[in-house]
Amino acid sequence: MDFAYDDAQGMARQAAEQVVRRFQPRLDEIWDEVFQHHRFPTEIWDALSEAGLHGCVVPEEYGGTGLGLSALTAAVEVLGRAGLVNALVILTAMDALCVLRNGSDDLKGRILPEVAAGRMKIAFALTEPDAGSNAFRISTFARRDGDVYRVTGQKTYISGIDEADRALLVCRTISADDLKAQGLPKAYGMTLLLLDPKDPGVTLRPMPMRGIEGARQFTVHLDGAAVPVCDRIGEEHQGAVALFNTLNPERILASAAACGMVQYLLDRACRYARERSVFGKSPIGAYQSVQHPLAEVRIGLDAARLLTQRAAWAFDRGLDPHEVGQYANMAKLTAADLAVQAADRAIETLGGAGFSEEYRVIQLWETARLLKTAPVTRELILNFVAEHLLELPRSY
Numbered sequence: 306m307d308f309a310y311d312d313a314q315g316m317a318r319q320a321a322e323q324v325v326r327r328f329q330p331r332l333d334e335i336w337d338e339v340f341q342h343h344r345f346p347t348e349i350w351d352a353l354s355e356a357g358l359h360g361c362v363v364p365e366e367y368g369g370t371g372l373g374l375s376a377l378t379a380a381v382e383v384l385g386r387a388g389l390v391n392a393l394v395i396l397t398a399m400d401a402l403c404v405l406r407n408g409s410d411d412l413k414g415r416i417l418p419e420v421a422a423g424r425m426k427i428a429f430a431l432t433e434p435d436a437g438s439n440a441f442r443i444s445t446f447a448r449r450d451g452d453v454y455r456v457t458g459q460k461t462y463i464s465g466i467d468e469a470d471r472a473l474l475v476c477r478t479i480s481a482d483d484l485k486a487q488g489l490p491k492a493y494g495m496t497l498l499l500l501d502p503k504d505p506g507v508t509l510r511p512m513p514m515r516g517i518e519g520a521r522q523f524t525v526h527l528d529g530a531a532v533p534v535c536d537r538i539g540e541e542h543q544g545a546v547a548l549f550n551t552l553n554p555e556r557i558l559a560s561a562a563a564c565g566m567v568q569y570l571l572d573r574a575c576r577y578a579r580e581r582s583v584f585g586k587s588p589i590g591a592y593q594s595v596q597h598p599l600a601e602v603r604i605g606l607d608a609a610r611l612l613t614q615r616a617a618w619a620f621d622r623g624l625d626p627h628e629v630g631q632y633a634n635m636a637k638l639t640a641a642d643l644a645v646q647a648a649d650r651a652i653e654t655l656g657g658a659g660f661s662e663e664y665r666v667i668q669l670w671e672t673a674r675l676l677k678t679a680p681v682t683r684e685l686i687l688n689f690v691a692e693h694l695l696e697l698p699r700s701y
């Protein structure tokens with residue numbers, strides 16, 4: 306085992322640090338744009354493109370740097386510490402990895418260079434009103450019609466699809482009823498397509514959501530939306546297997562963003578605790594009832610970071626998606642729980658100031674809390690660990 310960052314991670318972290326330094330004088334202004342005006346931070350996206358960070362997961366032959374998911378994970382943590390992670394950065398990278406691992410040569414040649422150059426943003430559309438935690442229950446249906454699929458159905462909570470050039474759409478090409486009639490498993494008959502959100506068969510309706518800032522959520526109505534067959538990722542009906550090449554990186558990158566957020570909250574809380582004096586000369590940071598909760602979070606951060614890096618390492622080495630999933634799930638649960646704890650303890654340290662938008666802590670409580678629920682809930686992770694690592698029976 307080697308616990309040091311390798312060269313690729315070092316390069317990606319350096320690139321991210323440069324972006325942070327460039328925007329440091331204007332961080333307050335950027336936070337206002339994102340948190341108060343709910344705008345997508347285009348200039349940050351462009352700066353990440355220039356720094357080559359969108360190309361981390363894209364091999365050199367397709368115009369990327371090929372540094373890998375571990376490197377992007379390390380960079381996302383740096384960006385998270387400065388509050389500069391946007392959901393579309395994570396979504397685009399995870400979708401690109403799915404194209405890389407499962408797409409045809411033609412698809413890779415058309416999509417990956419665009420992603421590497423920062424010219425293509427990709428949203429992710431899995432959740433439906435009746436299918437969240439139970440992804441196999443989706444009913445959005447893609448019917449083959451010559452050279453295109455015609456897609457009908459509804460997706461919900463889809464982040465950033467208004468800004469995106471494509472969406473990785475998870476749909477059925479065999480209905481649940483037909484699967485049952487044919488005695489086929491429920492994981493069969495799913496297909497992944499790259500949808501153009503501007504297709505006339507697509508209608509977006511914004512949702513009044515909180516939790517992810519700088520990327521709004523939408524319900525997506527699909528009424529015969531056309532997707533060329535050549536924009537299918539992987540084999541027809543076999544999308545469930547390919548899907549894990551995007552869900553695992555999503556969990557890993559979400560964990561990295563949470564680790565960055567935890568570091569931001571610790572920085573904020575410790576700075577305040579060093580400066581704030583309430584009784585006499587000692588700052589409140591000298592009181593152990595203030596120190597210890599923050600020290601516990603600091604220890605938790607090392608644990609969450611190591612779990613996150615192990616998961617990214619396993620993905621980059623091409624380990625079995627089921628094994629990567631174990632690591633990704635454990636990292637995500639640990640990092641998300643820690644982020645909520647860190648936000649709560651930062652608020653505790655700041656007292657009333659913890660509720661002032663000016664200190665930029667209360668806003669992160671919502672983001673941290675969201676990470677316990679999305680992209681996958683902690684209950685579903687605990688179910689997975691109980692079933693697959695502890696071999697306990699499944700009740701649902």
Ligand SMILES: Cc1cc2nc3c(=O)[nH]c(=O)nc-3n(C[C@H](O)[C@H](O)[C@H](O)COP(=O)(O)OP(=O)(O)OC[C@H]3O[C@@H](n4cnc5c(N)ncnc54)[C@H](O)[C@@H]3O)c2cc1C
Pocket residue numbers: 429430431432436437438439461462463464465514515516517522675678679680681682683684685688701
């Ligand atoms: C801000 C935001 C952004 C999002 N962005 C996207 C996106 O871009 N793309 C996308 O596809 N989706 C997105 N989602 C959806 C997100 O992934 C789902 O909300 C999440 O997976 C949970 O699904 P659900 O909301 O349907 O909850 P449900 O599946 O209805 O679950 C409700 C509760 O029941 C619990 N539960 C359910 N089954 C079990 C069980 N067997 N055992 C124990 N507990 C159980 C769950 O853990 C949860 O606490 C987003 C959600 C939010 C809030």
